Amino acid sequence: MRPRRGRRRLEPPHPDLPKAPTMLTTRYVSGSPNWLDLGTPDIGAAREFYADLFGWTFVPAGPEAGGYGMFQLDGETTAAGMPLAPDQGHPAWSVYFQSPDIDATAEAVRQGGGAVLHGPMDIWDQGRMAYFADPSGASFGCWQPNRNKGLDRVGAEGALCWTELYTPDESAALAFYTAVLGWGTSSMPFPDGSGSYTMVHPASAGPDAMFGGLVPLAATGGTTPHWLPYFAVRDCDATVTRARSGGGSALTPAVDLQGVGRFATLTDPAGARFAVMQGEPQDG
DSSP: OOOOOOOOOOOOSOTTSOOOSOOOOSSOOTTSEEEEEEEESOHHHHHHHHHHHHOOEEEEOOGGGTTOEEEEETTEEEEEEEEOOGGGOSOEEEEEEEOSOHHHHHHHHHHTTOEEEEEEEEETTTEEEEEEEOTTSOEEEEEEESSOOSOSOOSSBTSEEEEEEEESOHHHHHHHHHHHHOEEEEEEEOTTSSOEEEEEEETTTOGGGOOEEEEEHHHHTOOSOEEEEEEEOSOHHHHHHHHHHTTOEEEEEEEEETTTEEEEEEEOTTOOEEEEEEEOOOOO
């Protein structure tokens, strides 16, 4: 997290387009996603890739920010990015959740069997942050707002619209995050009757504020627990094509999910994972 310009809230720019499959808003409450950033070895290459993919521009936060900057649409911050040194880990997107007290959250992480990787620390007068790992090793951040209240745009085209946790133990993950971030849960049966999808929301806001889901790691053939951000797009297939032509790759091809929309899981040229979602048209 680094300082940025003032916030101005916008409605989705094209109300006649399919809506993002999300209840994410910028009315952030404790436990909800409120920030997102990319660590990458080549921020210049990343800004070109995401400019072509989502129309983002990159605005550096200033010489004191160590290369950190904001990805923006129409002057609204949709994400952030920073250069990543070889000894700082692999390229990845990081999801941050709102905390009313970062220090108390850090203690809850420790008590729950997780790890405090960085912080807690103040970021000038913008807020207070820390970076954690849950007991399975999936990393995530928390942001306690001050002047910086969070992302300017979510739930709209080119912005964060959903999150997923890929975890080896759904029950253990829910217990941990409920204790640390105060979540509630709901579920949605799969159309083929093979089971159900567990969704999460801030307990203080209820199911209407759901923002993400849990995916069993074994079901995907993956080995590394992680958080995956989804970005809303107008045309999923065209976005996959652009990602490939820009040096990215498709981990899963574009597929339809009944009642939700069409989605695909991608990597950028450096290997950072993310997903895109084309929501089904909604009445009104």
